[in-house]
Amino acid sequence: MKFKILTVALLILLNIINGCHVDVKSGIDKKKLSEKPNIIFLLADDLRSTALGCMGNSHVITPNIDELAGQSVMFLNAYHVAPICMPSRTSIMTGKYLGTHGSGFDRPTNYVITKEEFETSYPVLLRNSGYYTGFIGKFGFAVSEGPEKLVDKGYENKQEYMPKKHFDVWNGFPGQGSYRLGKGGTFNGYENIWHSDHLNEFMGHQAIEFIEKANKENKPFCLSVSFKAPHAPFDPQEQFRKLYDKEKIPRMNNDSPEYYYELPKVVQLKSRNADWYFGRMNRPDWHIEIDSTYEMFIKNYYSLITGLDNVVGQIRQKVDDLGIAGKTVIIFTSDNGFFCGSRQLMGKAILYDESAKAPLIVYDPRYMKEKKGITEQGLVSIIDIAPTILSLADVAKPESMPGESIMPIVWNEKEEINDAVYGENNFDNNQPVISEVKNPDNYQSIRSKYVRTKNFKYIRYPECHPEIEELFEINKDTLEANNLVHLPEYEDIVREMREKLDSFEKEYVRYHNTP
Known part of the structure; x- marks a missing residue:
């Protein structure tokens, strides 16, 4: 107790000496934090939250991300709002829910983002405030020039719907892109001036080039690096694949028939997702019910992550070499998870945690430089990313962003910012919607929505007849194995979770399938 009193007294004295810049609760020099930092936002593709060494995975090799996490705040309960790439990436940039922005693969959304909508995204707002901005990699959604919400016809795959002019440096590409050299010896249209043999390596060179160029500008920078890895096809660099040759990687602990x-x-x-696992797709390398195929898949998947990890290390080394590491914030996450055999499923989008949970690491050297890694349990939504980046740049978030900055948690000013998080899956593999069938009373759809609180997670399949509901006491039942929705003792909890989900829908969902 005496030590604590002396510490507080010393902080108060420092406040007086330094002009009241040090916050007594957190010990942060507010003057230092008021200086606009450089921001590097790193986005993986199809990376499940547990596929990192820092998340306790002893089979994947991620030394650079692990080191970053060991100097950062790592959020253990971060959630996607639409765990499939196009709607998720739109939500990350715009800070809006899928049901609000309408940029989804399937109906009832299935629309592009208008120019006016994109002008309230974090990269545009940062550039308008004086940041030097760059984008590298897979963009993932379409931005139109007009005010109309165009019905999507693969516009996300077309160059003319990429928002190149909204960045100082644009090294993005439409569609899925390719890991390997394409026509004319280019990587997704970019000349291979570094003689790279894989997209991960090439994007690393692009990132370093941007950082060197941005460092010469008399302004802070924001670089968004959007990896393709570890998305299919699972085609890693040979140097990283060799690291796994002698390993025997077990299946996920809920990869068994009872979970399916x-x-x-x-x-x-x-x-x-089940088709991929059980061999009903035309890709034999995805039929991971076969043990040998699973081994091939998981080693290639992890190898892609290791290649991505290598790029993270190169980026950190460059900012260190340039002497700007102390003023460069790094945020690392993914656009969605991946089942990898969990529940005997292969893909994403379905709203269990393997798909819906996000890795999230936030490194702020102005606060974390002398500290070891910290883990946080508070609920975070992926729509909190854009407000977080804006708050770092001291830019007010627009009213269209319902999320909150997570930096008060990073800076130890708050323990949590959300009492519940929400998300939805509107991807049903382009099956007919309920308004298109003759017998709507027999309609079944995997389109679904969820709400997660501190202790519970509730999932609803609202278009099924009868409606399907699931309730998991997720703080104890982390594998979401025991559905409690019909147990009388959970009746009040079910009612409360239904109301929470209804409230999110009422406020943020504009697009509905109607019978």
Whole structure:
């Protein structure tokens, strides 16, 4: 107690000496934090939250991300709002829910983002405030020049719908891109001036080039690096694949029939995730019910992550070499998770944690330089990313962003910012919607929505007849294995979770399938 009193007294004295810049609670020099930092935002593709060494995975090799996490705040309960790439990436940049922005792969959304909508995204707002901005990699969604919400016809795959003019440096590409050299010896249209043999390596060179160029500008920079890895096709660099040759990697701990048969029937029968696992797709390398195929897949998947990790290390080394590491904030996350055999599923989008949970690491050297890594349990939504980046740049978030900055948690000023998080899956593999069928009373769809609180997670399949609901006491049942929705003792909890979900829908969902 005496030590604590002396510490507080010393901080108060420092406040007086330094002009009241040090916050007594957190010990942060507010004057230092008021200086606009450089911001590097790193986004992986299809990276499940547990596929990192720092998350306790002893099989994947991620030394650079692990080192970053060991100097950062790592959020253990960060959640996607639409765990599939196009809507998720739109939500990350605009800070809006899928049901609000409408940029989804399937109906009822399936629209592009208008120019006016994109002008309230974090990269545009930062550039308008004086930041030097760059984008590298897979962009993932379409931005139109007009005010109309165009019905999507693969516009995200077309160059003319990429927002090049909104960045100082544009090294992005439409569609999925390729890991390997394409026509004319280019990587997704960019000349291979560094003689790279893989997209991960090439994007690393692009990132370093941008950082060197941005460092010469008389302004802070924001670089968004959007990896393709570890998205399919699972084609890693040979140097990283060799690291796993002698390893025997076990299946996920819920990759067994009892977890599959607990899934709602609509998921078993209609989800392409099950098709991938059980060999009903035309890609034999995705049929991971076969042990040898699983080993091939998981080693290639992890090898892509290791290649991505190598780029993270190169980026950190460059900012250190340039002497700007102390004023460069790094945020690392993914656009969605991946089942990797969990529940005997292969893909994403379905709203269990393997798909819906995000890795999230925030490194602020102005606060964390002398500290070891910190883990946080508070709920965070992926729509909190844009407000977080804006707050770092001291830019007010627009009213269209319902999320909150997570920096008060990073700076130890708050323990949590959300009492609940929400998300939805509107991807049903382009099956007919309920308004298109003759017998809507028999309609079944895997389109679904969820709400997660501190202790519970509730999932609803609202278009199924009868409606399907699941409730998990997720703080104890982390594998979401025991559905409690029909147990009388949880009746009040179910009612409360239904109301929370209804409230999110009422406020943020503009697009609905109607019978």
